[in-house]
Amino acid sequence: MFKGVRKFVKSAGPGVITGAADDDPSGIATYSQTGAQFGYGQLWTALFMLPFMISVQEACARIGATQGKGIAAVIKEHYKKWVLYSVVFLVLLANTINIGADLGAMGAAAQLIIPLPFGVLVLFFAAIILVLEIFVSYKNYVKILKWATLALLAYPLTVFLIRLPWKEVMHATLIPNFELSFAFLFIITGVLGTTISPYMFFWQASEEVEEERANHLIKDGKPAITKKLMKAIRMDTVVGMISSNLATWCIIVVAGTVLFANGITNIRTAADAAKALEPLVNTFPNAGFLAKLIFSIGILGLGFLGIPVLSASASYAVSEAFNWKEGLNRKFKRAHGFYGVITVATLVGLMINFIGIDPMKALVFTAVFNGVAAVPLIFVIARIAQNKKIMGEYTSGILSKIFIWLTFVLMGVAAVLMFYTLTKGV
DSSP states (O other), X not given: OHHHHHHHHHHOOHHHHHHHHHTSHHHHHHHHHHHHHHTTTTTHHHHHTHHHHHHHHHHHHHHHHHHTSOHHHHHHHHSOHHHHHHHHHHHHHHHHHHHHHHHHHHHHHHTTTSOSOHHHHHHHHHHHHHHHHHHSOHHHHHHHHHHHGGGGGHHHHHHHHSOOOHHHHHHHHHSOOOOOSHHHHXXXXXXXXXXXXXXXXXXXXXXXXXXXXXXXOEETTEEOOOHHHHHHHHHHHHHHHHHHHXXXXXXXXXXXXXXXXXXXXXXXXXXXXXGGGGGGSTTSTTHHHHHHHHHHHHHHHHHHHHHHHHHHXXXXXXXXXXXXXXXXXXXXXXXXXXXXXXXXXXXXXXXXXXXXXXXXXXXXXHHHHHHHHHHHHHHHHHHHHTOHHHHGGGOOOHHHHHHHHHHHHHHHHHHHHHHHHHHHTO
């Protein structure tokens, strides 16, 4: 079994890493709140979002792989400056807010097992992440990111240990349930935003370019693309997104079964969220502490995975916009601007935790913000991916076009309805 895990981790590419990073602390908090607040009421989103998520991420990977450059660089080459700067601003803002929320979650989770002040823990984690991202080589850093993906296993394991009303669970998975209320639409916008997130678009496109550079596939600025390579990229993306949504399904099921069923409908603290994992260890002494320990390890592992993805994807966008040398494969002295953006984004995100915002609430609000910010970005990605002048023979097929545009419409409608119910007090 361990050999199989090692083989999977070794073969994991940008798609798998992106999928795992998608279930960052913000994702775990949002999915847990979904299950706690609505039980299985939004469980269907884990299944129904999958084709939309795959389509958008496959388009991003295809853009990066075929162009040999990130999305911001492609926009800069083919679109007006106001489009470029708007896109870069949105990504930088969304990612910086997300970094702050994730660092806060790491601090709150660590406090469950380490008796140190919140501020000290958050500062420590920010420092460790920056050191790893700036001074560890890309090849070794990717290895760290791949192993961090295993932190998601706690929730599937819990699913197997709790007694589920399978008929109700499967009905909720397959049959959509919808409520025209602000509370419902707020959370579902957050679910969409933390699943189909702006940082994922830019990260995966840029990481496909990093992989090409690492394997010496870019010659004279042009990537050597083959049908076999594109097939591998698509498969890696599909596997990554399926894994991500399976984890999403498990988190909602566990929270709905353990929290909602026991009257915990509002997750106020990390300890509340950790209660969802108590069935995993309820046969052991000190089950409550063990649940907190597992939850903390999961949040910390996914924070160490997700925050570098957030800061690096923002930095790729800014660096490409201003023609700075970029890439995690470059050393610090050869890419000051790139690593400078990573540092500033992380530090600004860190500062958010010292202005009195509740860490758990911040995670859900961040997901909702991502859900709104993703809408215009998906529009731009859809236009690029189907543009024959840019993509050549690798333009989006009919199914890809349908699902990407449906993603744009559905996420846009969810955001509009959320604001509508807010103004109407529904």
